[in-house]
Amino acid sequence: MTFADELPERAIPTALDGQQAIPRSIRELMTNPALTKELRHRSFRARTSGEKPPLVCACCGEPVFIAMAPRRDVKLPYFKHFNDRGTDCPWITGSTSDQRAVRARQYRGRQTSPRHDKLVLELCSMLAGDPEIQDVAVERYCSPTASDGHGRFPDVYAEHIDGRRFAFELQLSTTLLGEIAARRAFYLAEGIQLFWVMDNQAKDLDRAAFQDVIHDHSFDVFLIDERIAALARSENKFLLGRKALRGSVLEARPNFSLDDVTFTGLALPFVEDGLTSALLETSRAQRRPLIEWIKAEQPVRQNWDAFKRMPVPRGNEATWKALDTVDAVNLGSLMAVVYTCCQLAKRVHLKGTDFPNYDTGENSLSALLNSWCSARDRAPLVNFLDKTVDALKLRDELNPSTIRCLDGATSVDAPVARLAAALLAFFFAEIHDPAVREALQARRDS
Secondary structure, three states: OOHHHHOOOOOEOEEEEOOOOEEEEHHHHHHOHHHHHHHHHHHHHHHHHOOOOOEEEOOOOOEEEEEEEEEOOEEEEEEEEOOOOOOOOHHHHOOOOOHHHHHHHHHHOOOOOHHHHHHHHHHHHHHHOOOOEEEEEEOOOEOOOOOOOOOEOOOEEEEEOOOOEEEEEEOOOOOOHHHHHHHHHHHHHHOEEEEEEEEOOOOOOOOHHHHHHHHHOOOEEEEEOHHHHHHHHHHOOOOEEEEEEEOOEEEEEEEEOHHHOEOOOOOOOEOOOOHHHHHHHHHHHHHHHHHHHHHHHOOHHHOHHHHHHOOOOOOOHHHHHHOOHHHHHHHHHHHHHHHHHHHHHHOOOOOHHHOOOOOOOOOOHHHHHHHHHOOHHHHHHHHHHHHHHHHOOOHHHOOHHHHHHHHOOOOOOOHHHHHHHHHHHHHOHHHHOHHHHHHHHHOOOO
8 A cells, every 4th residue: 555545535646846947856745844834834825815816727727725634543634626626637536638637647747757657666566575574565654753853655565574663765866865774774673674776877986976875874785677676576585786885886786685784773774884994994093193292202191292292183283283281281181081081991900010001100990980980180181081881881990980980970061072072083993083983883793
């Protein structure tokens, strides 16, 4: 059943708005409540004031208004003729040869291309032929239950026999980044697994317009064409083609089925996680100059001149130079302590002469943190150590007094704290860059 099946029989699929005859579809009404409210208000104002109706049927040109159809737990907006108008409209009579119907199909055709519609049907046929898929629909309305705002109409909706729900969106042309992010957020919140699928015959899959979609799928590119669909039908199994973006090159990969896909529930599905390795490689490259500085100057806190040579990410130089000496020393010392924590997380339970202390001479993590947190001028920065210890799961290495010290740390809005956040997010992105950290966590199996 499609979303059109949810609407009354006399529903008008497309109306023309205003003097510019902007096509407005039912789908647009359902996905944009603000627009629906505005159009209803304009229609009501025109009718009560005797003005020309702002909305007319895209088929017959007669005035229409927006009605609401109650369906289950939602009300669906749709266009409807006034009772005394549009009685011979081809969309009402069912005539397809009427020239008005031909013109109306042209308006509706602006929404999708013939290639898009063909690939949607290919997707449906593949899914319907898989015995593990129990329900398939084109443009079924997915109402919001766990998220705010409006629902969505995936190009193809399907349900697995184990209860999993899938949404397939054909991406054949540019889509705004905001819309991509909104769809991802909606489907993740609703527990629906979203697949962006591209045309295997397209010649420009590596262009910038598709990069956000490819990134969302951990650098996997999911593909469909007639050949892939025919193969899937011959095997009675849902299949998609795949390529993997590595650097700037799209590398060929074997076709895959749903059994090959990783579903974490926090990220979009992927077969091969190319994003994690790329993020980690970038983070290591950004951190390398800092590590060289730390190792060359250790123990860092005992050499105040060393902080004049500390590398700073581009764009932060002026703020760094504006710090007074104490703040600069504390900030450089913080970098060394965080690196110490990272090294300790790789080789736990090290103490004494084996303890990798790059900042001072203490021989355990608790001693180092107690010493570091004892100075009042470092108070704005203690919160970053608390986050580091938590992210690296090092709390079990700490004494109760150290834990109390870290637990008492609070965020402080000070210039040195803002610069610390920027430097840590650059040098230790896996821990202190929220976007990178979220992306890495989302791609681990739930």
